[in-house]
Amino acid sequence: MTPKQKTWKEVPIGGVCWRPSTDYPTGDWRTLKPIRNPEKCNRCLLCFIFCPDAAITWDSEAEDIGFAYDYCKGCGICAHECPKDAIEMISE
Template identity: 65%
Template sequence: MTSKQKGWKEIPIAGVCWTPTTEYLTGDWRTFKPVPDLQKCNKCLLCYVYCPDGAIEWKREAEKIEFNYNYCKGCGICANECRQEAIKMVRE
């Protein structure tokens, strides 16, 4: 293995994980990108509830949804489920 990887003395025992998946960006899996139209958005947050990836964030202060494209895999569930038709899937 490459020398960058840790040796047996450096890692926790028993396969205890030491890195959160938030450090693993799945955004580059995406072919289509969800683009919200915040004018049309009624803030029902169904997209948030149906997202498999937790890639839609509710910004409480700003009172709006925000896509985290670091993680969004572009499945399109949000666009399909949005009753306001406020999310468009756009080819990257």
């Protein structure tokens, strides 16, 4: 069910965001999904640096990366930049 949307009298003017961008999951835009091979990955974190959506997560306990699939749009920059070819883009 679609949540009730605000009227023009209720939203702030000037296109100012009244909710954080994390309330807007953009993962459903994705057609290709990044999958990592943990054997090949050396945790260099280049994917973390390059990701334009901050959708590469870092687990400091496990000292390992992960993907925030709610926000990953599947652009493939991580796979392209990975020096170990540890990320593969697969069809959803």
